[in-house]
Amino acid sequence: MSADSIDIQPILNGDRLALSRVLTQIEKDSTAGRDALNHLFPHTGKAQLIGVTGAPGTGKSSLVNQIAYHYRHPVDDSQPQRIAIVAVDPTSPFTGGAVLGDRIRMRDLSGDPDVFIRSMASRGSLGGLARATAGIVQAYDAAGYDIILIETVGAGQAEVDIARLAHTTLVVEAPGLGDDIQAIKAGILEIADILVVNKADRPGVENTERALRNMLQLAHPAKRVFRHHGQQMEVDGADEQEYEALWIAPIQRTIATDGEGLTELLEHISQHRQHLENTGELARRERARLAAQLDELIESQLVSDWRASLKNGVYEHALDELEARHLSPYEAVQELVKEQKK
Amino acid sequence: MSADSIDIQPILNGDRLALSRVLTQIEKDSTAGRDALNHLFPHTGKAQLIGVTGAPGTGKSSLVNQIAYHYRHPVDDSQPQRIAIVAVDPTSPFTGGAVLGDRIRMRDLSGDPDVFIRSMASRGSLGGLARATAGIVQAYDAAGYDIILIETVGAGQAEVDIARLAHTTLVVEAPGLGDDIQAIKAGILEIADILVVNKADRPGVENTERALRNMLQLAHPAKRVFRHHGQQMEVDGADEQEYEALWIAPIQRTIATDGEGLTELLEHISQHRQHLENTGELARRERARLAAQLDELIESQLVSDWRASLKNGVYEHALDELEARHLSPYEAVQELVKEQKK
Numbered sequence: 001m002s003a004d005s006i007d008i009q010p011i012l013n014g015d016r017l018a019l020s021r022v023l024t025q026i027e028k029d030s031t032a033g034r035d036a037l038n039h040l041f042p043h044t045g046k047a048q049l050i051g052v053t054g055a056p057g058t059g060k061s062s063l064v065n066q067i068a069y070h071y072r073h074p075v076d077d078s079q080p081q082r083i084a085i086v087a088v089d090p091t092s093p094f095t096g097g098a099v100l101g102d103r104i105r106m107r108d109l110s111g112d113p114d115v116f117i118r119s120m121a122s123r124g125s126l127g128g129l130a131r132a133t134a135g136i137v138q139a140y141d142a143a144g145y146d147i148i149l150i151e152t153v154g155a156g157q158a159e160v161d162i163a164r165l166a167h168t169t170l171v172v173e174a175p176g177l178g179d180d181i182q183a184i185k186a187g188i189l190e191i192a193d194i195l196v197v198n199k200a201d202r203p204g205v206e207n208t209e210r211a212l213r214n215m216l217q218l219a220h221p222a223k224r225v226f227r228h229h230g231q232q233m234e235v236d237g238a239d240e241q242e243y244e245a246l247w248i249a250p251i252q253r254t255i256a257t258d259g260e261g262l263t264e265l266l267e268h269i270s271q272h273r274q275h276l277e278n279t280g281e282l283a284r285r286e287r288a289r290l291a292a293q294l295d296e297l298i299e300s301q302l303v304s305d306w307r308a309s310l311k312n313g314v315y316e317h318a319l320d321e322l323e324a325r326h327l328s329p330y331e332a333v334q335e336l337v338k339e340q341k342k
Numbered sequence: 343m344s345a346d347s348i349d350i351q352p353i354l355n356g357d358r359l360a361l362s363r364v365l366t367q368i369e370k371d372s373t374a375g376r377d378a379l380n381h382l383f384p385h386t387g388k389a390q391l392i393g394v395t396g397a398p399g400t401g402k403s404s405l406v407n408q409i410a411y412h413y414r415h416p417v418d419d420s421q422p423q424r425i426a427i428v429a430v431d432p433t434s435p436f437t438g439g440a441v442l443g444d445r446i447r448m449r450d451l452s453g454d455p456d457v458f459i460r461s462m463a464s465r466g467s468l469g470g471l472a473r474a475t476a477g478i479v480q481a482y483d484a485a486g487y488d489i490i491l492i493e494t495v496g497a498g499q500a501e502v503d504i505a506r507l508a509h510t511t512l513v514v515e516a517p518g519l520g521d522d523i524q525a526i527k528a529g530i531l532e533i534a535d536i537l538v539v540n541k542a543d544r545p546g547v548e549n550t551e552r553a554l555r556n557m558l559q560l561a562h563p564a565k566r567v568f569r570h571h572g573q574q575m576e577v578d579g580a581d582e583q584e585y586e587a588l589w590i591a592p593i594q595r596t597i598a599t600d601g602e603g604l605t606e607l608l609e610h611i612s613q614h615r616q617h618l619e620n621t622g623e624l625a626r627r628e629r630a631r632l633a634a635q636l637d638e639l640i641e642s643q644l645v646s647d648w649r650a651s652l653k654n655g656v657y658e659h660a661l662d663e664l665e666a667r668h669l670s671p672y673e674a675v676q677e678l679v680k681e682q683k684k
Contacts, residue, residue, distance in 0.1 A: 034672050041670035290664045290671070297675045302644040305679065322632045328383035329476075329632070330376050333639045337647065 006036040011143050012043060016116060019143050023118055026135035037135055040142035045286070047084075047141040050269060051150045051162040054172030059198045061087070062256035063172060064151045068109055070262045071147055084116040084145035086136045088129060088152045116145065130161045131300070134293045137165060162191075164292045167285055168272045170265075171249075172196045173212065175204035189215050192249045194268050200253035200261065212251055247275050310336070348378040353485050354385060358458060361485050365460055368477035379477055382484035387628070389426075389483040390615060393492045393504040396514030401540045403429070404598035405514060406493045410451055412604045413489055426458040426487035428478045430471060430494040458487065472503045473642070476635045479507060504533075506634045509627055510614045512607075513591075514538045515554065517546035531557050534591045536610050542595035542603065554593055589617050652678070 006025065010018035022040075025033030052067070054060045064085060071081040109115045118136060120129070133150065140148045152162050162169060171192035189195075189212075197208050250268050254261035276282035318336050321327040327335065348367065352360035364382075367375030392409070396402045406427060413423040451457045460478060462471070475492065482490045494504055504511060513534035531537075531554075539550050592610050596603035618624035660678050663669040669677065 038670040038672050042667045045667060287661065287665060291661055293671050294661065294664065294674055294678075297671055298648070298678060299641065299645055301675050301679050302648055303641055306640070306644055319629065319633055319636065322636065323629055325384045325387060328380040329635050329639055330380050332636055333643050336636075336640060337643050 006032050008039045027132050043142035044138050047148045049148050049166045051166030051169040053152050053162055058172040058174040059256050060172045063198055064149050066256045066262050070266055075263055081146040082114040083147050084140035085149045087119045131296050168193045170194045170196050172198050174199040175202040175208045193272050195249050195251045197253045198256050201255050348374050350381045369474050385484035386480050389490045391490050391508045393508030393511040395494050395504050400514040400516040401598050402514045405540055406491050408598045408604050412608055423488040424456040425489050426482035427491045429461045473638050510535045512536045512538050514540050516541040517544040517550045535614050537591050537593045539595045540598050543597050
């Protein structure tokens, strides 16, 4: 073991302080963090990963709290699950701070040794954030948490990155969030495994739900009628067998502030998990997740190798030539990449 | 000139059809598109680039229309400017479609041969979108448009990328868009050169403006009182000379639907341009812009060179090893990057 390497045994044993320390190293992308992830990785692949995304104002954070609370306190006689949460805010690239209020969320869950929470604001690139989140999820997984909740503020590309990390992705909406929010839903609908209409005690909840239902039908052009989760849905003209494999995102109303709809929501999550296992989709998502992570790491490795190989001043010279319009950007790239191969 | 290369002379002469065709090639990132950009690049560097960003529901698109209209129809006796608009929607990564309503925006500007508009929905990665936008801006610049408006839906990283592309960045807000929108503003405030409170006829406009003003003061911790654009602002304890170089984002109310506040907004834009020129900041932003573009192109070049160099099946084998937990992601990266160097 080298001097700055981290002993992973305490993490595997469930030591919260040790876990917390390794997360800091993972966020920093330090050598010790990478080394720890190498050693933690063989112990991963057991946790269930649930992504929760939605626009500001939908009450996602409270919902994540409630989901965690319900897994800790099951209504049936099932085993309480160990829960870890990573909350990511890619929309505050500069402030890097207290946007995600840990204190608020901790009121329900504080003191529970089987709940672990980490908030992360974006410090660098979106790529860096995705890398760090993937690392944190792996550390949680190795530390034996049964369920990992990945929360992000809904914002385009970030949702896609979540969808790649999670087994089941919840997209959260709420009534009355302004007029052209509909436009955004169209994009994120395609990554939603379950749609949640939170703040369902607000006026306009029927409109929000109807809009979502209409968009679902657009996404799956209507041909025949199919019953799914007790909802009557029209799906495209696939045969009966394909119907079995097709998952149509259910829409669940919740009121996160008082826990309404949470039992049903957990039931949908469990059904989706079952669906993933039955159809072989779980294995496919696992592989896609690993591939996405691999690609990100390769990209950053290639760039840093290239930077390290550049002689002093070569990059600045290319930039000067670019500014003077002696080289075009594509020509400058050719020069700089050729430079490396010498 | 090779078979598929594009004759750039018609573009330089202002031929709209030729411009439109080259934009399609640039979006596709085709060889012909890259080749055209190489030839167009020496003709760039003249246009003024204005970024406009804001959350859904703020009325950005109408505002962009009005800005364009006012540059076409100046209230004083200045020359009408030639305007090109690129509207980017990174929040709809899948649907790739009609979110940005060209028809709506064209009502004011249609038939004007000195206004050119292109909408782009995100098709691939955020990186790909930034690359395509940079290319489109360069083509507009070479085609002789005086002012280029770059519009995006506000969503974290996308705003940062705009800020890098534009000389002047407008961040658009509107009253009454839900509760935790404040959290987002904190991040984007730092890229705002001018803050616009649109839909200023709505209730709550004073609250929105006050919140923005408070956040501006947080961003520039209060020490002394400084007058700027007629607004009394407190700024940090820099000496008088530094005050001259400091730009504090003015807040401008507008009602884009009837053009109110637009003359004042254009005045702020012009003052900001003057500030950039006086302080040398314009040259610094130009260089940062070119560097960001260069970095993006280099990254994508390195990745594609690496992919091309891999033998068949090597990547899939590494992924298999990863799935089996025989290799960790970092170990797999080492294997795959080493593979290239053989």
